Amino acid sequence: MENLPIKSEEPIVSPKTFFLVWVILMVLTVFEITAGYKGIAGKDYLILILMLGQAYLVSFYFMHLRFEKLPLILSVVLGVLLTIGLLCALIIWDGTHIIQLSR
Secondary structure (H helix, E strand, O other): OOOOOOOOOOOOOOHHHHHHHHHHHHHHHHHHHHHHHOOOOOHHHHHHHHHHHHHHHHHHHHOOHHHOOHHHHHHHHHHHHHHHHHHHHHHHHHHHHHHHHOO
16 A cells, blocks of 8 residues: 655634634623623623624634535534524423423
8 A cells, every 4th residue: 555645734724813713702701701790781682692602603613614615504503503492492391381280
């Protein structure tokens, strides 16, 4: 078997971009923690929006979905959305069932 030279590919994202995304994730985390401890009106929605921003950054940069083709991105995003919808439906069903049993 012939030994072929291994090609080294350039990284898709530069280390500078990874560091910048990491810093943004840390800042968003500090905002989430601060919002959780402070009596901010609508803090639940603020934390939810910040969490979605973090999920976007992690999936698109650290999981490299930003550089993938659209069908792969849609399959991942739709799978996550369907899972979230199913979990929400099960939680709501279970909650209403518990409320009916407690009457």
